[in-house]
């Protein structure tokens with residue numbers, strides 16, 4: 354799960370970064386509207402924490418950009434002005450939730466979990482395909498009813514694919530989604546290969562009826578059982 358924090362106030366940004374990072378999410382930050390706009394245009398996030406008052410623009414405009422780009426990021430507006438107008442316009446522009454400053458980080462984390470839960474996985478707590486089921490919240494995977502122990506990044510990779518069955522996923526896109534900014538370095542593709550190899554072996558050994566196939570020269574694809 355990848356989170357973008359848009360906040361111009363350095364100390365608050367740092368507090369949020371630490372709190373969200375500790376939960377195991379991949380976190381990126383933007384301090385200006387321009388930076389946030391570039392990130393949203395170039396990358397995908399599971400959730401965006403959006404400050405309204407930015408030095409070079411209004412955060413609400415980013416919601417319009419997300420819509421223009423036909424993206425489906427979850428957005429939580431975080432506004433210093435405890436103004437009903439920001440809240441109403443934000444929710445009208447498609448924001449998923451609103452949190453007024455000052456807030457407790459525990460509250461922020463609860464809102465993130467809630468938005469992610471009703472977001473991409475369609476409100477369901479478990480993703481299932483073939484005999485594989487995955488619970489994003491508890492980070493728990495089962496194959497044919499038996500627990501499959503996975504390392505953190507192996508789990509993140511499987512989650513990414515379970516959310517996109519049959520989609521051809523470019524290895525650079527995958528690296529970026531699972532490793533965040535640090536994956537821009539081509540050397541890190543070695544991590545993708547290594548983790549992917551382990552994950553595929555574990556799935557095969559557990560008798561999973563779904564597998565991740567490599568598509569030569571491009572990336573990977575999660576293939577469900579033929580009968581489905």
Ligand code: CA
Pocket residue numbers: 360361362404405406407
């Ligand atoms: Ca601000």
